Amino acid sequence: MSYEGSSGVVNGRQNGRPTLEQVAARAGVGRGTVSRVINGSPRVSEQTRTAVARAVAELGYVPNQAARALAGSRTDAIALVIPEAEARLFAEPYFLDLIRGVSAELADADKQLLLTLVRSEQERQRFEQYLAAQRVDGVLLASVHGDDPLPDRIRELGLPVVMNGRRSEAEPVPYVDSDNIGAGRAAVAHLVGGGRSRIATVTGPLDMYVARARLGGYRAGLAEAGHAPDEALVSTGDFTEEGGRRAMRLLLDRRPDLDAVFVASDVMAAGARGVLREAGRRVPEDVALVGVDDSAVARLMDPPLTSVRQPIEEMGRTMARMLIREIQGMPEGGGSGGGGEVSEEPRRHVLPTELIVRESC
Amino acid sequence: MSYEGSSGVVNGRQNGRPTLEQVAARAGVGRGTVSRVINGSPRVSEQTRTAVARAVAELGYVPNQAARALAGSRTDAIALVIPEAEARLFAEPYFLDLIRGVSAELADADKQLLLTLVRSEQERQRFEQYLAAQRVDGVLLASVHGDDPLPDRIRELGLPVVMNGRRSEAEPVPYVDSDNIGAGRAAVAHLVGGGRSRIATVTGPLDMYVARARLGGYRAGLAEAGHAPDEALVSTGDFTEEGGRRAMRLLLDRRPDLDAVFVASDVMAAGARGVLREAGRRVPEDVALVGVDDSAVARLMDPPLTSVRQPIEEMGRTMARMLIREIQGMPEGGGSGGGGEVSEEPRRHVLPTELIVRESC
DNA sequence: TACAGGAATGGGAGCGCTCCCACACTAGTT
């Protein structure tokens, strides 16, 4: 008897799902009151609340999202934007972990996740259209490049944004990043501690802040250990395996006597490891290796790769949390005529990284 | 002049974005006409169409999605559901590839992707609420278990569904699957062709159809080669690396003379490979190995693993295409009082797999 | 010349909510 679950076929309505109005009728109250109960307003007597709750349960009522969005101008959805090019580049589990964190946090807040893979300039523009269509309350951006205008465009539209990573040292848009400088520093410290003295590095593309930061950490680590900087020990990769190979070959050419390499990603480290093997260098006996990401790649390498772990899922959670707070703190979009400036102090979070020691050094 | 892009601040409106009504006023036509132009109705004169198009461009008009959904009862969004537990289990790039395919196809059709990671029974129920709130026009389900009631529940709600994989041989719900039987068969044929005669297999959990199918393919392959079946050569894993290790140990205990193993996933193959090394067996000299997934794991193993590749991204595309067609073919949700039965012939697609030969056999 | 039939168009009537104003009704104040 009316306990058939929420199949929606329970009630005798001939078409579609029950509406607020019908719940109100059944509970013997007005629409406004039901709305208040649904939205948890305190301005309802306990008795009424109970009656409405029963009517809701009996009818299997679920508020229509479109109507809510139209009347209330909030969608309870947020967009996560991932540039397609990056999705291939990065260690593969990265984005899945990020999504996992974001998703978990959003689920707790009862918000929906709209995932957008952007694979071309055209799609980027289409995405801006979506935003303008007021489909989401805010935007999460993953792996933004140094010259990406999207973050600023979104703010112009009056939408809250939080980025994963930053475009530069002085990033004006709120972001969550991992401590990439600390990553480089920890890697070098570990290598120095293992008795290595000619420590090279393979960097990412230097137009990305993350690459510069890891390089900066490497240099800081060397300085702290009292080693002199040596540009011949620095080689630029592009976060791909092949890029890692090329960079490693260059390093061996320039400094055949190197005894350790800090590689700015596991995938590049896999490439570097291949080159070392081909050159007859043993890992870790001749050359020690440290990567970044602590991905499956690292665990499966031979020997298993020491790597700096980033708290990816935690970054996702933090981003979502920041965005939700920002949305709540900004009741009506700031897109009115004039500035559209969101003048709050931009927030930033830098989460710690962790060195996972394995046999490669 | 009015070419400031779509910043929306161009026009003199004091708040929010332009509406249909305003476009109509500017173009000197009625609301209905603008709506017709926006939606590409043929019942508009060329002249009027042009005038409206200009007004739209000048005002930077973008239709409000919520209003559309409310009035037209279609959301232009679809949900992709991924069980969280699976997301960890499977070779990691799997879901990212799937998402990539789905996303690409949806972008072409101008639809939004709502990603839902389901990590508990509670969240599964919450997801059903979302569906009832009419947030999406259809649902894509990834890696459904044999006893999962969700597909049927969704159909009861009158929503189109397409699954990735199937729950059983006789799956009533439309699905896209890869040819797992063919995968097992191809692997065995390759091993036989390489002169192996005592070919074992490590399977997935046998309550999953995908595991049974790969096992079936293995058996078919043996039969075709004229080999007698031998249950001592079959060991059950669970798609994890540790499960692969356990299954491999069992096999070595039972049949120390085996000379090849078809492992139903790369991740399990990595585990098996470790056990073989510990047992002093060389790959491929003593034991040949074939995996499934062709993931990064396979490329990075030592030696690189021969593996059966699934067209994951293509599966994603196909799923999305099927769902879109189903949505279009079903103008109004079938959720009226009575049956709610969607009596169309369920469609199914089985995409071919491909053996990628590397040094492990 | 009168009139049917179609093409193009305008605009009313919702869709199902939220917002908010107005109206009871209750107590507490002068």
Next chain:
DNA sequence: AACTAGTGTGGGAGCGCTCCCATTCCTGTA
């Protein structure tokens, strides 16, 4: 007794679309 100041509550007025029924203006036909 006449007031104020709350509480609950009902319901009108939209939100910005789509749907669809007129209405107008052509044409072509009897």
